[in-house]
Structure formats: C-alpha cells, structure tokens
Amino acid sequence: xxxxxxQVNLQGIIDLLSNHLYSDPGVFIRELLQNGVDAITARRKxxxxxxxxxxxxxxxxxxxxSLQDNGAGLTLQEIEQFLxxxxxxxxKGDLDAAEAFIGQFGVGLxxxxxxxxxxxxxxxxxxxxxxxxWRGKPDGTYAIKKLNNQAPIGTTxxxxxxxxxxxxxEYDRVSDLLTRYGQFLPTPIYLTEGGNEERINxxxxxxxLDRAGALDYIEHSAxxxxxxxxxxxxxxxxVEGVAYILPYAVSLQDEKRHQVYxxxxxxxxxxxxxxxxxxxxxxxxxNTDSLRPTASREAFQENDLFFLVRDELxxxxxxxxxxxxxxxxxxxxxxxxxxxxxxxxxAVEDEELYELIIRYLNFxxxxxxxxxxxxxxxxxxxxxxxxxxxxxxxxxxxxSQGLMVxxxxxxxxxxxxxxxxxxxxxxxxxxxxILAIANRFERLAGEERKALEPFRDLADALLERFQCRCSxxxxxxxxxxALYTTNEEVNLFKLADDSEREANALFASIxxxxxxxxxDEPFARLCFxxxxxxxxxxxxxxxxxxxxxxxxxxxxxxxxxxxxxMNAEELRLMNESLLHFMNRGLDEAxxxxx
Amino acid sequence: xxxxYYGLRREFWSMPDGKRKLVVLEEAIRIADQYMxxxxxxxxxxxxxxxxxxxxxxxxxxxxxxxxxxxxxxxPGVYSSFSIMWHYKWVLNQIWRLPQFSLEQIEAVFAxxxxxxxxxxxxxxxxxxxxVNFLLSQGxxxxxxxxxxxxxxxxxxxxSDCLACEQNLxxxxxxxxxxxxxxxxxxxxxLDGRMSCRSVPQTTYxxxxxxxxxxxxxxxxxxxxxxxxxxxxxxxxxxxYGVFMEFFTVTDMPKAVKLYERTIQLGLESKMPWDRFQYxxxxxxxxxxxxxxxxxxxxxxxxxxxLAWLDEEIGTLAQAFNDRNGNDYMxxxxxxxxxxxxxxxxxISGG
Numbered sequence: 009x010x011x012x013x014x015q016v017n018l019q020g021i022i023d024l025l026s027n028h029l030y031s032d033p034g035v036f037i038r039e040l041l042q043n044g045v046d047a048i049t050a051r052r053k054x055x056x057x058x059x060x061x062x063x064x065x066x067x068x069x070x071x072x073x074s075l076q077d078n079g080a081g082l083t084l085q086e087i088e089q090f091l092x093x094x095x096x097x098x099x100k101g102d103l104d105a106a107e108a109f110i111g112q113f114g115v116g117l118x119x120x121x122x123x124x125x126x127x128x129x130x131x132x133x134x135x136x137x138x139x140x141x142w143r144g145k146p147d148g149t150y151a152i153k154k155l156n157n158q159a160p161i162g163t164t165x166x167x168x169x170x171x172x173x174x175x176x177x178e179y180d181r182v183s184d185l186l187t188r189y190g191q192f193l194p195t196p197i198y199l200t201e202g203g204n205e206e207r208i209n210x211x212x213x214x215x216x217l218d219r220a221g222a223l224d225y226i227e228h229s230a231x232x233x234x235x236x237x238x239x240x241x242x243x244x245x246x247v248e249g250v251a252y253i254l255p256y257a258v259s260l261q262d263e264k265r266h267q268v269y270x271x272x273x274x275x276x277x278x279x280x281x282x283x284x285x286x287x288x289x290x291x292x293x294x295n296t297d298s299l300r301p302t303a304s305r306e307a308f309q310e311n312d313l314f315f316l317v318r319d320e321l322x323x324x325x326x327x328x329x330x331x332x333x334x335x336x337x338x339x340x341x342x343x344x345x346x347x348x349x350x351x352x353x354x355a356v357e358d359e360e361l362y363e364l365i366i367r368y369l370n371f372x373x374x375x376x377x378x379x380x381x382x383x384x385x386x387x388x389x390x391x392x393x394x395x396x397x398x399x400x401x402x403x404x405x406x407x408s409q410g411l412m413v414x415x416x417x418x419x420x421x422x423x424x425x426x427x428x429x430x431x432x433x434x435x436x437x438x439x440x441x442i443l444a445i446a447n448r449f450e451r452l453a454g455e456e457r458k459a460l461e462p463f464r465d466l467a468d469a470l471l472e473r474f475q476c477r478c479s480x481x482x483x484x485x486x487x488x489x490a491l492y493t494t495n496e497e498v499n500l501f502k503l504a505d506d507s508e509r510e511a512n513a514l515f516a517s518i519x520x521x522x523x524x525x526x527x528d529e530p531f532a533r534l535c536f537x538x539x540x541x542x543x544x545x546x547x548x549x550x551x552x553x554x555x556x557x558x559x560x561x562x563x564x565x566x567x568x569x570x571x572x573x574m575n576a577e578e579l580r581l582m583n584e585s586l587l588h589f590m591n592r593g594l595d596e597a598x599x600x601x602x
Numbered sequence: 603x604x605x606x607y608y609g610l611r612r613e614f615w616s617m618p619d620g621k622r623k624l625v626v627l628e629e630a631i632r633i634a635d636q637y638m639x640x641x642x643x644x645x646x647x648x649x650x651x652x653x654x655x656x657x658x659x660x661x662x663x664x665x666x667x668x669x670x671x672x673x674x675x676x677x678p679g680v681y682s683s684f685s686i687m688w689h690y691k692w693v694l695n696q697i698w699r700l701p702q703f704s705l706e707q708i709e710a711v712f713a714x715x716x717x718x719x720x721x722x723x724x725x726x727x728x729x730x731x732x733x734v735n736f737l738l739s740q741g742x743x744x745x746x747x748x749x750x751x752x753x754x755x756x757x758x759x760x761x762s763d764c765l766a767c768e769q770n771l772x773x774x775x776x777x778x779x780x781x782x783x784x785x786x787x788x789x790x791x792x793l794d795g796r797m798s799c800r801s802v803p804q805t806t807y808x809x810x811x812x813x814x815x816x817x818x819x820x821x822x823x824x825x826x827x828x829x830x831x832x833x834x835x836x837x838x839x840x841x842x843y844g845v846f847m848e849f850f851t852v853t854d855m856p857k858a859v860k861l862y863e864r865t866i867q868l869g870l871e872s873k874m875p876w877d878r879f880q881y882x883x884x885x886x887x888x889x890x891x892x893x894x895x896x897x898x899x900x901x902x903x904x905x906x907x908x909l910a911w912l913d914e915e916i917g918t919l920a921q922a923f924n925d926r927n928g929n930d931y932m933x934x935x936x937x938x939x940x941x942x943x944x945x946x947x948x949x950i951s952g953g
Contacts, residue, residue, distance in 0.1 A: 315832065395622060419618060496621075499628035500662065506635065507669040514710055515668035518703065522664050525702045526873045573632050 019147045022118060031306060033176060036123050037185040038305075039116035040075045040165055042273060045195050047079025047163055051134050054080065064186060066201040071169035071177045078162035081133040087142050087152060121146040123176050124167040130155070131163040183208070192272045192295070213272065214293050215240075215248040222250045230291075235343055238328040240294055245317030249294020251283070251325055257346050258288055266292035268308075270299070276306050284322035286354045289347035292321075326354070326361055333364055344368045352420040356427075363431050366424065372399070372415040374407040384432055387412035391440040392425040394496070398442045401493050401570045408484030409448060413440060442493045446535035449481035460538075463547045467534070467559045474578065475501070476532040476563070480547070482539050489540040492566035494532035501530060502575070534563060561585040603637040611646075619656045619836045621871070627653060631666075644673055644681060651689050658837030660696050661873050667693055683722040687761055690715050694732035698739050699876030701922035708736070719761070727756040731763070731771065738778050739876070741931030750775055766797040770806045782813045804833040808842040811849055815946055824853060837868050840877045844884030851888045852946045858888055863902045870903065879919040883936065886912040887943050 044062040052060070063076045120127050129142045139159040144150040169177045176182070179201050190197050192213035199206050214225045222237045234252035241248055264280040272295055283292050299308045299317065308314055332340040344351055344365055352369065355362040367381035383390065389412065393399040396417030406413040416422030416439075428437050452460065460480050467478040475498075483491075504523045508516050523529075536543050546558040564582035567574055574582070610630040617623040627650045634643040647666040654662040667689055674686045694715055697708050716729050730753035737746035754772075762768065769792055776785030791797050792806045807830030814823035827849055834842050843865045850858035862885065869881045889909055892901070901907070920932035 312828065395625060397625070417622070496625045499625070499632050500665070503628060503631060503669075504665050507665045507672075510672040511668035512672055512675060514707070514714065515664070515671060517707065518664050518697075518711075519668050521700070521702045522661055526661050526700075573629070573636065575636075 022121060022146050022148060030119055030122065033122045033173065034181075034185050034188075035305075036119040036167070036176075037182065038189040038273065039119040041186070041190050041193070041197070043116055043165075044075060044077035044079060044163070045193055045273070047077050047081070048195050050080035051078075051161075054134060056134060060195050062195055062197045064182060064197070064199045066177065066179055066182060066199070068178070068201065071174050072166060073169075073177050073182065074164050074166045076162060076164040078160065080135075081162050082131045082140070083133040083136050084138065084140060084152065086133070087131070087140065117144070120165070120167055123170055123173040125170050126168065128166040129163060130159050130166075132159045132161050134161050188277075189274045192269060192274075194272060213269070213295060214250050215295055223252075226250075226252050226291075226293075234291075235346070236328075236332075236339060238290065238325055240292065240321050240324045242296075242317045242320040242324075244320065245299055245313065246297030247294050247299075247317060247321065249292055249321075251287070251290040251292045251321075253290050253343060253347075255346070257349070262288065264288055264291075266294070268292075269295040270301055270305075271295070271297060275301060275308075279307060281310065282308070282318060282321070283325075284318055286350060286357065287322060287325055289343075289350040290325060294321075326358065330360065330364055340365075341368055349419075352424060356420050356423045359430070362424075362427060366428070366431060369424065371421060371425070372418070374403045374411060374413040380428075383412065383414070384428075384435060388434055388436060390414060390425065390428065390435060390437045392416040392422060392437060393440045393442065394422060397496065398440065398493075401442065402440070402445050402491070404485070405483060405488065405491055406445075411448065442495055443531070443533050445493055446479050446481055446491070446533055449483040449535065452480065452482060452538060456538075460547055463555060464536075466552070466555060467536070470556060470559050471534065471563055474532070474563070475529060476534050478534045478536065480536045480538055480543075483535075483537050484539065486537065486539040486541075488537055488569070489543050490537060490562040490566045491535045492532060492563070492570050492572065493535070494572065495530050497527065497530045498532060499573075501527070534566060536562065557585045557588050561589070603633055607633045607638065607642075614649075614653075619653075619658070619838065621657060621659060621837075624650070624653060624657050624659055624662065640673065641680065644670055648685060648689065651692070655692060656836065656838050658840065658868060658872065659874075660877075661700070663689075663692060663696060683718075684760065687715075687718060687722060687724065690718070691728050691732065691761070694729075695735060696874070698736045699874050701875055701919070701926040703926070705926065705928075712736070724761040725756050725759045727753060727758060728761045728763070730756060731768075734775060738775070740927040741929060741934065743779055746775075746779070764799045766792060766799040766802040769797055770802045770809070773806065774809050777809060777813045782817055785813060786810070786817075804830060805842075808834065808839075808845050811845060812942075815849070815852075816942065820853075820950075823849070827853075840865070840868060840872055841880040843868075844881040847884045847888050848943060851891050852943065852950055855892070859892070859899075859901070862888060866901075866903050866907060870906070875919055875922065879916065879923070879932075882912055882916055882919075883939065886916060887940070891947065 041062065048060045048062070051058075058078065061078060065074045065076070067073070117127060125146060127142075127144045129144075130139065131142070132139045137158075139155040139157065140152060141155055142150060142152050167177075176185075179199070183199055183206070186197060186199055186208045191209045191211060193209055197208040199208055211225075212221075214222045217225060219237050219239075223234060226237070227233050233255055235255050236253045238251040238253065239249075240251050263278070264283070265278040266280070266282050267277045268275045268279045268282055282294070283290065296317075299314060300311070301307065302309055329340065329343070332343075345368075348369055351361075351365055355365055355369075367384070368379065370377050370379050371383065373383065391406070391411060391413045393402075393413060393416050396415060399413065399415035399417055403413065403415075414421070414425050416425055425437060426439075428435050451457070457480075464478050464480055471478060476492075501523065504519055508519045508523075511519060536547075538544060538547075542558075543562070546555055546562075549555055549558075560581045564574065564578055564585070567578065568582075607630055610626050610633070614623060614626050614630065617626065627646065631643060631646045631650060634646045647670050651663050651666045651670070654660055654666070670681075670686060670689070674681045674683070694712060697703055697711055712729070712733065715732075716726065719726055719729055730749050733749045734746050734753055737743075737749060758768075763771065770789065773785045773789035773792070776782070776788055789806050789810065792803050807826050811823050811827055811830070814820075814826065827846065830842075831846055834846075843861060847858055847861050847865075850861060865881075866885070869878065869885065872878045872881065885907065886909065889907070889912065893909065916936070920936060923932045924930055
C-alpha cells in the first residue's frame, strides 16, 4: 500500500481564505501593519538600536501602495519557509517569543489578495546581506530573485489595486484604515503621498490616560459625554481598559459594541462578549496582551481564560459602583435612574450589589411609583403580585384597604422584592394570593352574614358555569360594587376547553388528562362590596328575578372593570341584563308620565 | 383588540423564558379566537407550542397542539403539513413523560404519527427515533436496539432532526445502554466542533458528564462541566440542572448549593412527571450528601424539601411509571444511580 497526499486546488484555497475569512476588504491594512510591527519587534529582540518606523506610501497615478518597515527582514530560506507556505508563520518556533507578536497564523498576506492581484515584496534580512524580491499570485505561483541594488534592512510590500478596489488605495481611505487599526501602536507610523508626510499615531490610548483624559477622549472620538469612566484591569488576561457609562438608557436587546485591541492593534470594534451580558450600560475600550484571537482575528477564542477575564472585568465595574456609593452617591443615584433595567438584572444575580442599590430602585405599587427606601420606611408589611395582570386587578382596592402591594410583574421586580428580607430585618414580604385577597376585607357581622346567605347562594349557583365563586364583604372604595379576581391559569383553562371540544377523540382524551391530573381548576372569585349602596339594595330586594339580573350585571361589569376578556356567553349575559334594566327604567318613566 | 393582540405579541418576544411569557401568549390566543381569523389563532398557537417547551411547561404543548392538529385534519390544504408534523415529533418526545397516559394511548398516538408520515410523504426515520426514546424510558433495551437499527437505516428527510442533533442522540443512545466508549466515539465529531446547531453541543456536554465519571475521566468531566454549565440557561433544562447538581455534589459542594438554590423553585413548579422525577432524584442525592455534615446554613425551601418529602415524591412518581409500564425499571434506575454516586463519593474522598 502506498500513502498518498491529498491534492489541493491552491487557487481555490487562496480564494476561500482571502475572500471568506475576513468580513471587510480593509483588513489587508491591518495584516500589513501587523507584519511590519512584528518584524520591528523581531529586530529589536536581536538587540539592534535604531529609529523604528513603518511608512506607507501611495502612488495614486498607478493605484499602488507600499508599506515599508525597518524590521528584521527575511532571508531566502525564511521566504521559502514562511511566505510561500500557507499556515506557517515565522512567529511559531519560539513559544516564549510568540507572546510578543500580534500575528500567529501565517495567513495574513492572503488578505492582500482580496484587493490586489499580485503581492511584490522586497526585503533584506538583518541577519544576512542579500536583497530579495518575491512576487506572489493568487493562483498560488510565486517567483524569487536576487536584486543587484542594495535595499535597506527591512521589508517593503507593494500592492496594486484590483479593479473595483481602487478606493482602498486612496489617501483618505488609507489614512482612516491606518488610524482605525494602528492609532495606538507604539511604533511610529507615517503615511506619505507626493511630498506630504503625516504621522498617524501620536495619541495615547484611553487606557493609558487618567479619568479626565479618558472622558475627554471619548467625547472627541465618539461624540457623547459619558456619565463616568471606569478603569478596567485584568491581571490574568493582561487587559487594561476603560468602561464608559452611557448617558442614555439602552435596550437589553441591543447588540453591544466594545472596542478591543490586541497588543495595541484594533481587533474588533463590535465585540459583544468581552464584558458580562449584564454590563450593557457601558461601552468598553480595552487592550489585551494574552487572549487568543480566532483565525480571522475579529474575535477571541472563548476558552476558560476568556471567561475568567470577563468575570474579572465585570468585577471592576461592580467594585467601581460600590466605591461610588461612598465617594459620589449623587452620581450613583443618577446612574441608577438611567440604567435601572440593567442594574436590576445585576442586582438579582449579585448579593453585594443588591444591597447597594435596592433602596434606590423604583417600583410600581398600590400607592403609585415609589423608591424602595420610601416603601421600606413606611410599610413593614409588603405584598407582591406575581403578574402585572394581578396587580391591575387589585391595585385600587388594595390601596383603599391600606395594603402595600408591589407589582412584581415586570422583569426582575418579583425576585428583587422577594429578596428584601436579606437586607432589612423588619420587613415582611409575602406573595399576594389574588384569589384570597377578599379574605383581607372586613367580614360582616354574624347576623348580617346569615341574612345575606340566600343572596350569596343564588350568585354562586348562577355563576358556577363561569367557574366563579362568590363572597360578600365590606371594603373600600364604596363605588366598586364587586371585585372580580382570577389567577393566571384561567386563560389556559379556557384554551383547554376549546381544545377538548375541537380535538379528535384521541387528543381530546389527552387534553382531559392534562387539565384534570396536572392542574387544579382555577375558580375565579367575585367579592360583592357591602359598602356599596346598590349591592345593599339588590341584596335586600325580595324579588329573586331582579336579584338574578343584578348579579349578572355585577358580574359582567366587574369583568369589564378588570380588563378581562369575555366569552360569547358572558357578552350575551351583559346585553340581556342591561336591556332588562333599560326596559324597566323606560317602562317606569313612561308609566310615570302617563 | 387587534392592537392589544399585537401589543401582547411584542411583549412576548421581549420577555425572558418562563411561565409569565406563556400567560401573555395565552391571552393573545384568546383574543385571536374571538376577534381575528382562524389562521391567526392557529399561528399564535403554533408559536405557543414551541414556547411551552422553552418555558418549562411542556405539558401545555398538548393543549395547543390538539387544537392545531384538529384544524389541520379538517382542512389539510390550509395549513402546512410539515409544521404540524414537526410539532407532532415534540408530542411524541413528551407523551411518555406522563405516567397518567396509558401505554394504549401512547401507542395510539405513535400509530397516528406513523400513519401521517406515510400519508404526507415522510420517511419513518423520525418515527423510529422517537420510538427508541420511548422504549429506553421503559427499560426495554432489546426492543430499543431493534428500532435504533431501523432509525439508522431509514433515509433522512426534512422531518429528521438536523445532523448534529441526530449525532448527539446516537451518542445518547449508547450512553443509555451503557456502551460508554462507543458513545464517546459517536459524539467525537461534535466535540471536535465539526457538527453543531442551536442545541448541540450544549446538550452533548451535559449528556457526557455522567459517562465520563463512570469511565473515571474526572479531569475531562470537570472540564466539560465548566463549558456546559455556562451554556445552559433557562427553565427548559430542568433534568440537565439535576445532572450538574449531582456532579457538583461530588466535586464542588458550594457550587451544588448555589445551583440548588437557583433551580429548586423551578423544580417544584414543574408539572411534567418525568422531568420532575429526574430533577428531584438529583436533589435527593445532593441533599443526602449535604446532610451528612452538620451545617449552619439553611437551604432555600428547606421546610418543604426534606429527605422524607423527597422519598415520598420520588417513590410516588416511580411507582406511577412502573404501574404504567408494567415493570420495575424505575426502581432499577434509581438503584443504579445511587450506586454510581456512592461509588464516586468513595473514590473522590478516598483519592
């Protein structure tokens, strides 16, 4: 048996890598810059003392660009070993040294084939004296020749624009790209065209600036005035950075765009995952030395180290907020006011933060919107609803009864309220059982209750087909004749009813099992208010027929008041009872006029 | 009302998975039933069906699905056969999780699905796949092996699970019948990153933890558990939370406690007997280890969740499944699991 090698269509592979690995043709500038900077680092390691620089020159008449570095250069052997072999890199051999370089995949030059049909590279190695020219083509062929003229030590790459890509070789575009990727690189970078020369990178990166400088930087580069700048630091990930607290509220759904630099070169300005998901109220700018990028170098490999670093950075933000509560509580209050949604999400997960901010947060209560510190100072007993719907059903009545009910129906609010006893020992929090709310109303005296039993029994009998049970109590406000409460499963049961009726025999029996064996029938409650004069009159009336119509109208009116959906039968009931009373009223009016 | 309907739908999309999300959609469906067209009501129910699985209330799937199936059967030209058959697959994957359904009922549903596969031009691959699951849950390994063979031999089609999911399930099959090495081999393409989808590799990770422990590959198990634990979130992973709780019980007690506190509410609320059984069984293994040492900390829900209560719950559930299945598989299942854990505890505390 003979071992064979796979045959690879080189042109296809180059096309694949160069056109599909990268999301933006402009990355060729990044790849060239990176090779240049790495070459300079390599020469520095040889012990050479000299003025380091990278120069990009444009030749607009021929749509050509050159990028020259005065780094270590390449020998003939190195060219054959690395340039002409995809997937190898000069930076692999020495593991310790690899840390100092930005690139590591040996595919960087391929990015140039996106914009150019030929790469010409002129180089002279700092180690041996020959000047060499290498020409590579996207079909996978290349040629090397020795030059007679002596080139300076270092490497120059020449690219000529492919049709349609000329604008990537124009001054403004190149200047933008160089600034984007290279503005914080320590090696001086120059862009020249004709006689002009411009230094690209003179500014200090924001992570090297003090707080005022960092705030100033973002105001001038991103045109917003952050509320605060939080220094980020992770020792294990070699990360330094700044998290800017945004001056406006952001949605949880928005894609985060943090700017991340790898060894001072921009890796991505739309990295979402480098900070914890709850930190969506900040924009981060940071630089890392040790996280490993993916092959396209537009994201990091999400390994254990990555998540450790992310947690460490998250902790920086948290500790900063904790510090603020002592140094600048006013600022913290403003931050909470704007970013409460994000901070609520954080507080649910984190005890320390919860304790810090819970009192500043606002909640919807039966007494209107209130901050938790106000709630705690006046109400030792707190009820919390599990849904918005439940809250709406009883908010008004609860207030009249002097009950402090907090709406737990918004995201996180329920958990936040439930955790209150962990920060305040005097508070008692219980979950409101919406069906038992009537038990909190004033009971009627024994005799009165007895006298009203026939009325209640009549109501029970009438409303049983709507799965509704009745009671009579005394409660405020008097203008509400009856309160209808139901828990969240009532719609589910109505759906189950429909399904059981519609389904084929096999599935009807299945639905029946689900509703009977897994769920308790939810009975709704209708509590008549004996404080209401019309209820008192209806109960006192001896006319059973009239009482019936009154009960039906009380019921449907309570449904309407509570925003509950009515089925066809309930609508019919409302119509009939309304018409009944209209008719009665009209009869009386006409009779009286006679 | 239309406005309220669309408002509810909007709210639904922005809510985190959970029971409250379903409550919102239930109201929307009621509105669609009364004020909109039948196909609006149908679409709303189809969305609801998939939400029931994500929101940890899979038993509600039967309610919406039954209605949709009936409408589809009455009017097969109006609704997509593919969508309803895809949902039908979910039903097959849930129905045996309730001991309240008799074997006859379950077989009848399987038979109906099989008939519909033929009627609407799908191969029986999905049918065989579900059959394997059902048989394994009753401990019928030989019958499962026969269907496993049929499953692999039947050509794939659009009703089959995606390649990554299927590969994952093939692996799970070997784990379930205790062919651990074979299972590891099967999921290798997934671990190498060559196959993935929305739920793979997360589910693969949690599937392989117990097998890894059984194989004695502790370091690898710890490594995988870390990865997996980060990727599962939400109420649909109850049995998986159980797996991790067991795992942390033997490797990292404080983490087990944290996971318990985070998930116990979900477990208590879960109505699906099979999922509830799996989770509570893990809780019991955790609590047994936890109570071996005197502790000052009081666990959440400690009044309800006691060892005695767990014994009772687990016993009742296991008995219900055994009665339905007509064998004692659930008791064997519990015994094996307990044996496994105590062996591990010995090994880890001894080594």
